[in-house]
Every structure is written in structure tokens, then in C-alpha cells.
Amino acid sequence: DAKTTQPPSMDCAEGRAANLPCNHSTISGNEYVYWYRQIHSQGPQYIIHGLKNNETNEMASLIITEDRKSSTLILPHATLRDTAVYYCIVRVVRGGADGLTFGKGTHLIIQP
Amino acid sequence: GAVVSQHPSRVICKSGTSVKIECRSLDFQATTMFWYRQFPKQSLMLMATSNEGSKATYEQGVEKDKFLINHASLTLSTLTVTSAHPEDSSFYICSASRGDYGYTFGSGTRLTVV
DSSP states (O other): OOOOOOOOOOEEEEOEEEEEEEEOTTTOOOEEEEEEEOOTTSEEEEEEEEEOOOOOOOOOEEEETTTTTEEEEEEOOOOGOOOOOEEEEEEEETTTSOOOOOOOEEEEEOOO | OEEHHHHHOOEEOOOOEEEEEEEEEESSSSEEEEEEOOOOTTEEEEEEEETSSSOOOEEOOOOOOEEEEEEEEEEEEEEEOSSOGGGEEEEEEEEEEEEOEEEEOOOOOOEEOO
């Protein structure tokens, strides 16, 4: 799985859009970009994933650059409950036979 | 849908005793489940992969005789920490695979060994 680089921490004001960057310059053509988050003392929660097109769901939007070497997770209207560690993971879809490799992630703190 | 229940949420045990943690997929069948460990201020580390009806596969450095994994049905995997010591105190998290549809995680178990 390709290595990812994320800033260790970010602050965002409540109600504003939170934009979390992820660099994955060694991504290969069949690797997807996944985002999970972990609220303190809970298990990780799936947010969104994509291959090359931008994706949006009820939680967030995922913007992947044309060269696929980086991506941005956007939480459109951040709330205090969005304070969590956000993990960007790049991997091939393997039918769920192997576990995920988590990096250090970005600790997003939403300020009131 | 796609809920994974993990029990207990927290447990305190005496050094030298064993502790069992259960992980259940409530509304789907999971051929493969995973166990992670997370120390304070660190990321999740995969410990082992649990396949229904077969022996678990352990990551390098994880003692299989200390962390016993049983996956006897398509909805239940258990992790038993045997002869627990204070250094085994950690946050243990299970995850169930939904094939190409991704992974669902349990809420975690905080183990404290005193």
C-alpha cells in the first residue's frame, strides 16, 4: 500500500469547512484513497473513499487531484462532534481479506 | 446496517489472569475479522487476522500463545489475553470485513491490568 503523509494536527472553527490534506505521491493506478476517523476512545468510522473522481456522501466530500498524488477531505460544516483523528489510507481493494494499515493521521480540533 | 458490537467496553483485571473480549457482527456475516491494539497517543496496530473456521494469522511480534483468537462462527470472534500483565494494558479494537464493501469497527475495549 502506498505511503501517505498528513499534517499531525489542524484547527477549524465550528460551522466552517474543514479541509484535511493527504499526500500520496507514490499511489499506483489501482489503489483507492480511503478516509476513516476515530473519535477519542472509540473505534474508527468509515467516512468516504474514491479512486480518481471526486466523491461526496452525507458526511464529507473527497477531492482527488488529477495526477492522484494528493487528496483533500472536506467536512462542509464542521461541528464540535467532528473533533477526531482522521486517517487517510491508500490501498488496493482486496475483498477485505487483509487488515488496514493506519498511519498517524491528522488530529482535527473544532473550536467553538 | 453493518454494526459490530464489541464487549466489554472496559475491563480491569489482576496481573496473571486472563481476559476475553468478544466481537460480534450483528447484521452481516463476516468471514474475516481483525484485531487491533492501540496504545495512548499512538495509531492502531494490526495484531491478527481471524478467519472463520481456521487458525488466526498473527502479525510479526505478536505472541499467538498470549493473544488467543477464536472465530467459531461467521458472526463472532473472540480475543483472549492470557496471563495479562500491566504492559498488556491497551485499547483493543476489532473490525469485521464486508468484502469489497469495506470494514466496520467495534467500539473498542479498554483493558487495564493492575
